[in-house]
Amino acid sequence: MATMAAGLLAAANLQAAPLPGFVLTAQTQHFSFYSRDNQKVDSQKTERYLAQVEQLLGQQVEGRAEYYRYATAQELAAGTGTYAAGLTLAHSGQIHSTQAFHAHEIVHLVAGQMGNPGVFFQEGLAVAIGNEAKWQGKDVDSLARKAAGTKLSSLVARFDSMDADTAYAVAGSFVNRLIKTHGIAKVAEFFRACGPAGTNPAAAFARTFGQSLDEAGAAWAATL
Numbered sequence: 001m002a003t004m005a006a007g008l009l010a011a012a013n014l015q016a017a018p019l020p021g022f023v024l025t026a027q028t029q030h031f032s033f034y035s036r037d038n039q040k041v042d043s044q045k046t047e048r049y050l051a052q053v054e055q056l057l058g059q060q061v062e063g064r065a066e067y068y069r070y071a072t073a074q075e076l077a078a079g080t081g082t083y084a085a086g087l088t089l090a091h092s093g094q095i096h097s098t099q100a101f102h103a104h105e106i107v108h109l110v111a112g113q114m115g116n117p118g119v120f121f122q123e124g125l126a127v128a129i130g131n132e133a134k135w136q137g138k139d140v141d142s143l144a145r146k147a148a149g150t151k152l153s154s155l156v157a158r159f160d161s162m163d164a165d166t167a168y169a170v171a172g173s174f175v176n177r178l179i180k181t182h183g184i185a186k187v188a189e190f191f192r193a194c195g196p197a198g199t200n201p202a203a204a205f206a207r208t209f210g211q212s213l214d215e216a217g218a219a220w221a222a223t224l
């Protein structure tokens, strides 16, 4: 469920649409849906959920995004270079997914247009909202407990090197706590404060929430 905000993959091999072998199967106001091998897409549910997330975050997605439905993570890897159940290239307006409807990736699509606080916060928001603060069906707070003794700034910096289940649970738990404590509008404000280039998210965090990452992390860890 990676997000590639920088769109490096897009530059390499995802410029042409549709991808080879995919056929247009549905169109809504905000999406063109492509699939192959008769894989299903839930176009109406996807369109409705996008509108919900847009309203929640106060962010409209410009233009029409492309939703590519794959049968398996192996096929998605062959098409994008990333082995995952889903992948969103927010700047290219593309969702690649192994699911007919994929709430987590739709959150990435909207949030990716607000600003880039980095992968920890992008994944945290997608888990908190799209996965309803669960990971592999378990509550993220209980999964995150084992990381509670580590400084949050270190967890943010090490997101990519942690084992994925812990990383996603920790990020989801922390961002969910931010939403509960400060409200979703404040969290959206933080994303915007980081700008598209994502320069110095730690400073933007402190400006927005009035405390450092590690202060907020200690307060979060105490609740786990």
Ligand SMILES: [Zn+2]
Pocket: 001, 002, 003, 104, 108, 122, 123, 126
């Ligand atoms: Zn993700």
